Amino acid sequence: xxxxxxxxxxxxLTEVRPGSSILVSGPAMTGKEKLVYDILADGARDGxxxxxxxxxxxxxxxxxxxxxxxxxxxxxxxxxxxxRGEGGADPELIEGVSVHQxxxxxxxxxxxxxITKALEGLHDSGRERGRLALVSLSTMLTYTDKKTVFKFxxxxxxRLDAAGYIGVFTIDSGAHDxxxxxxxxxxxxxxxDIRDAEGGGREARVLGLxxxxxxxxxx
Amino acid sequence: MSExxxxxxxxxEDEPDVAETYKxxxxxxxxxxxxxxxxxxxxxxxxxxxxxxxxxMMPGLSGDEVLSEIRKRDLGCRVAMVxxxxxxxxxxxMGFDAYLSKPIRSEQLHDTVTNLLERSEYDSMxxxxxxxxxxxxxxxATKSSAELAESDQYATLxxxxxxxxxxxxDTLGGIEDDDDFIATLxxxxxxxxx
Numbered sequence: 513x514x515x516x517x518x519x520x521x522x523x524x525l526t527e528v529r530p531g532s533s534i535l536v537s538g539p540a541m542t543g544k545e546k547l548v549y550d551i552l553a554d555g556a557r558d559g560x561x562x563x564x565x566x567x568x569x570x571x572x573x574x575x576x577x578x579x580x581x582x583x584x585x586x587x588x589x590x591x592x593x594x595x596r597g598e599g600g601a602d603p604e605l606i607e608g609v610s611v612h613q614x615x616x617x618x619x620x621x622x623x624x625x626x627i628t629k630a631l632e633g634l635h636d637s638g639r640e641r642g643r644l645a646l647v648s649l650s651t652m653l654t655y656t657d658k659k660t661v662f663k664f665x666x667x668x669x670x671r672l673d674a675a676g677y678i679g680v681f682t683i684d685s686g687a688h689d690x691x692x693x694x695x696x697x698x699x700x701x702x703x704x705d706i707r708d709a710e711g712g713g714r715e716a717r718v719l720g721l722x723x724x725x726x727x728x729x730x731x
Numbered sequence: 732m733s734e735x736x737x738x739x740x741x742x743x744e745d746e747p748d749v750a751e752t753y754k755x756x757x758x759x760x761x762x763x764x765x766x767x768x769x770x771x772x773x774x775x776x777x778x779x780x781x782x783x784x785x786x787x788m789m790p791g792l793s794g795d796e797v798l799s800e801i802r803k804r805d806l807g808c809r810v811a812m813v814x815x816x817x818x819x820x821x822x823x824x825m826g827f828d829a830y831l832s833k834p835i836r837s838e839q840l841h842d843t844v845t846n847l848l849e850r851s852e853y854d855s856m857x858x859x860x861x862x863x864x865x866x867x868x869x870x871x872a873t874k875s876s877a878e879l880a881e882s883d884q885y886a887t888l889x890x891x892x893x894x895x896x897x898x899x900x901d902t903l904g905g906i907e908d909d910d911d912f913i914a915t916l917x918x919x920x921x922x923x924x925x
Binding site: 631660 | 824857860861864865868869871892900904905906908913915916917919
């Protein structure tokens with residue numbers, strides 16, 4: 513089981529089943545990306561593997577983020593799949609972290625190959641647990657239609673399930689119509705909803721991981 | 732692939748004895764077509780072909796060239812590359828769905844064809860699953876939760892979606908191995924289901 517409650521304090525997140533995929537949804541600038549990086553970093557501190565699929569940050573900044581959060585990050589503990597399509601500016605290895613370049617956020621086969629290599633690297637170093645973050649589905653949705661993204665999420669979730677990993681995927685709820693969000697949600701086992709709270713700050717709720725949706729709670 | 736017709740396997744192989752052997756092994760379960768070279772293979776290729784066994788080294792058009800033509804035509808078939816030596820490169824990046832290295836045994840050939848057909852089955856189930864999910868999302872976006880609770884159509888849909896999800900998990904055992912994972916994603920990018 514994966515305990516995410518030290519990152520986000522909900523009972524529903526204390527025992528997340530291996531193989532679960534969770535959608536993190538909220539408007540822009542509500543800390544979705546920070547949340548998923550925290551979830552990965554928290555696991556990495558306990559020895560879990562981490563895979564980041566990024567459409568916006570370059571691999572070097574992802575690695576830097578992780579080194580800040582997890583000072584004793586081991587080599588071969590982090591894999592980055594960089595889908596910005598800006599080519600070979602980054603070396604294959606950044607300080608021992610394996611990096612895979614993909615030509616564009618719409619190149620699903622390339623993303624799959626990158627993830628496979630990252631998983632292989634983690635597996636070879638003996639890690640049986642791990643967490644994957646994909647930031648963000650909203651960018652992928654600008655490159656390809658919702659049907660393809662839905663199927664991609666389903667297939668990737670199924671692969672993570674076989675690996676016993678968990679996945680956290682971000683989506684900007686303000687950037688798509690309700691129907692798109694409803695469809696994408698269905699590819700996931702659970703949902704973390706984030707919104708700005710009245711009077712400042714943010715609040716979140718968790719759906720699908722416990723019997724009942726939780727109430728909104730300040731975070 | 733309809734229920735009544737056996738799946739169609741196209742063998743593209745320049746050595747007649749080898750091609751005959753494959754045919755003998757497969758003909759009980761499949762409709763088998765044979766092309767002696769790349770050009771013949773492409774002529775025999777149409778929408779009804781489910782699996783292509785493609786020899787990589789042939790006089791005339793090479794296996795790689797035939798593969799790129801197949802992908803260009805956007806046919807839904809799965810392609811297994813047959814090689815004389817175990818490839819030391821990443822077969823998946825080249826766009827093949829599987830590979831077999833010679834000499835091939837009967838059982839191995841059957842396993843590969845079965846797996847490739849299962850992947851196609853998985854793709855069409857995923858397509859059906861998506862159609863149901865989209866219908867459900869439309870209802871959710873247009874009706875109140877009280878209306879949804881009373882809707883038989885919504886209840887049936889929800890049930891069908893759960894069943895379909897289980898069916899997908901059973902086919903291929905979900906997506907357990909890397910080859911299945913990459914090949915399925917390639918299917919999405921190729922837009923095979925369109």
